[in-house]
Amino acid sequence: MKPQIDRQAQLGFTLVEILIVILLFGIFMGAVYSLYVAHMRTAFRQEEVVDVQQNLRIAMDAVTRDLQTAGFLIPLQATTLNPAMSNLSTVNLNTASAKKIYTRLAADISTIGVQKLSLSVASSAEANSFANISAVRIIRPLTRNEPYSIVPQNNLFSVESIDSSPAINVKTPDKAASIEIYYKAGDVICGLDSTTSINYPETVGYAVTRNNPACGAGCLQRTINGRTELIAQSISNLRFAYLLDDGTATGKEVNDLAGLTSDDLAGLRAVRVTIIGQTMRASTPGEGPAVREVTSIVRLRNRR
Structure with a gap:
């Protein structure tokens, strides 16, 4: 006797059923993609807004x-x-130093007969704040002028080194050694970002x-x-x-x-x-x- 075949179990999907499933799947994926795009757009927007806010703070x-x-x-x-x-x-x-780096001279000093000066300051921390400074100018607070300003085009002191004394070692302007200029304790040393910054202020x-x-x-x-x-x-x-x-x-x-x-x-x-x-x-x-x-x-x- 021939075995009985369950034809109902062998039935597959019809073309219409497959098309319906594809359509539903497409609708579902379209909705997911729309949500994804909206989420990514919001994320990018928020990232740009954060960047703008950070730039505003800066x-x-x-x-x-x-x-x-x-x-x-x-x-x-x-x-x-x-x-x-x-x-x-x-x-x-207008300001004395666009770098906003200042300290006070701790001892009297004169430029006469020297081409280099050691500008004494109160602490190593103050001296080290001038480590990345290329030049300084020295200003007397009471009169708000530079004791050495005879040659305005060359009245800056080039920073050469910082030492532990503590002091800022500088090279004097070209003609300063031939002129007797006294700097007093309390004069302000102003840090500059260029040896060509002749403007004061x-x-x-x-x-x-x-x-x-x-x-x-x-x-x-x-x-x-x-x-x-x-x-x-x-x-x-x-x-x-x-x-x-x-x-x-x-x-x-x-x-x-x-x-x-x-x-x-x-x-x-x-x-x-x-x-x-x-x-x-x-x-x-x-x-x-x-x-x-x-x-x-x-x-x-x-x-x-």
């Missing part, structure tokens, strides 16, 4: 540090700030530039005596408003500084800094870049 820290040292040990006739009267997105400030300027392709929306640019460096990327706007002694604010709009006198500028007590950053591209088609903004009021410590 930019604000740099501007704040320079504004807080603006006016320090500058000549009595110089102004602390030089805001651009017709452009409130730029500012220039040094001028530091801030502005936004869009000429660099790597900047995206823009870069915060810091200029020291004509030499430019980029501080932060993805910066689209920079605004300054100036708070006066009488409590009023100026600089909210273009030309708000028009009509201010030099006495008004000398009376600035604080600066409101607003920095705006944005992502380089939109997160989704049809949307604009993500924009972030930080604002800080920086009080001027060295007004006169």
Whole structure:
């Protein structure tokens, strides 16, 4: 007798069933892919937003540090700030050292008859802070001038070494050995970033530039005596408003500084800094870049 064949168990899928399964699977995978793309887009957006926020912090820290040292040990006739009267997105400030590295001379010393000096300081830590400094200038705090300034084009001391005495060993300017110049304990040694920085005071300027392709929306640019460096990327706007002694604010709009006198500028007590950053591209088609903004009021410590 022939064995019985269970034909029901041998039945397969029909073409219609296979097509339905493929369709459902495609719908499912399409939904998963859409979620994946949305997740990745959000992740990329958040990463760019974090980068923008980090750049804003870097930019604000740099501007704040320079504004807080603006006016320090500058000549009595110089102004602390030089805001651009017709452009409130730029500012220039004056300071004795754009590097913000200072210490005091610990002992009297004279340049007469020597080409090298050992500038004594109070501690090894103070001396070591000048290890990466190429030149210094020495300023007398009471008069705010350089005791040696007979040859303005060559009044810097080149740093040669640091020793454990503690002291900063420097080479004197070319003509200093033939001139009797006395430096006193308490004179301030100011660190410079270049042996050609003959400007006193040094001028530091801030502005936004869009000429660099790597900047995206823009870069915060810091200029020291004509030499430019980029501080932060993805910066689209920079605004300054100036708070006066009488409590009023100026600089909210273009030309708000028009009509201010030099006495008004000398009376600035604080600066409101607003920095705006944005992502380089939109997160989704049809949307604009993500924009972030930080604002800080920086009080001027060295007004006169």
